[in-house]
Amino acid sequence: MDRPPHAHLLHVQHQHSDLNPFSRPTTPGHHDLQIGFCGLGAMGSPMVTNLANWRKQHTQAPLPIMVWNRSKSKADDLARDLGDELITVADSLEQIATECDIIFTNLANDDVVRSVYHKFAKALQADKPTKNKIFVETSTTYPTLAAELDTLLSGVPSTHFIAAPVFGAPAAAAAAQLIIIMSGDYRSKKEVAYILHPAVGRKVMDLGGNVEKAPTFKLIGNAMILGSLELLAEVFTLSEKAGIGAPLVHQLIKDLMPAPPLVAYGEKMLHDQFDGSKGFAIDGGLKDSAHIRKLATEMDSPMPALDVAHQHMLTARALHASQARVGNAHFDVLDWSSLVAGTRVAAGLDGFDSSKHSNKVIPEKDE
16 A cells, blocks of 8 residues: 655654653554553543543444442442443452453552552452553652552562653543653553553653652652642732732733643632632642652752641641531632632631732722
């Protein structure tokens, strides 16, 4: 068959680009990969939904993705919404471990991750795999946990572990716009990169063979985001106190440095939109900031802005708990952008209701 001029160059560019640093893996054999996914929270649910829909459109007769969640009702709801041809619900973590070829996990915290992987390892020790198996941890965890999990699974034949945390809020996950950071076994990363990109994320970054590097980079990135939230909170609060008003500062951000996180989180602070069920819950933010501060301490690398952000999140959570006790809380769960409440209260303003700020801006009339 005749090919158009430079077709081979087009093929190479498709296989290996700035968005995916890996060349496409060799075509698998007759048997389709059985994918498993554990954890259907604010991030996991949109990730597996996008993955299932992508495979339906781009893979010939794909096997349904096998899902597991601690509360089984979420898994059952997902299977009902997407259909049995795309999703099947596992009876247990042991079934995921033994029956799936590639297993993704996106879980709440380090303790949950550790517990789940110990169950995986125990199941595989009892029923040793006879073909290649890859475990992919996409949560935000402390870097040493990745090394612990890698060691845990290294004693199981044909089993590999890679760390692949993702950057992006739930809205980015829903839009398949995550940035995926990978470290670990090279062949496994190559295989997984083409499963996740572009189905789940817009870009893959390779941090090398040391599994601790990807989670370390994730903490550094989250430190940058959290530090930006703290700066937003401080300038918004100052503008309210000075009678300028946070809306003008938000407009300046959009005109001068319109980074999506600054604009989006600025919008939440501006309109007191602190619903953590639709964003990144503050407990997750505190977990991440604790990890960042621990890493900074171990590296002798002071991060005072993160210390302040951590304290302001604690203040916001304490204020919310006080409201919840008397039935005045507006949200069941706070978003981490609510750290602005800590800044506001320190400056003598209402924490969660900016309409109560006394120095509201009154536009001057032309004479």
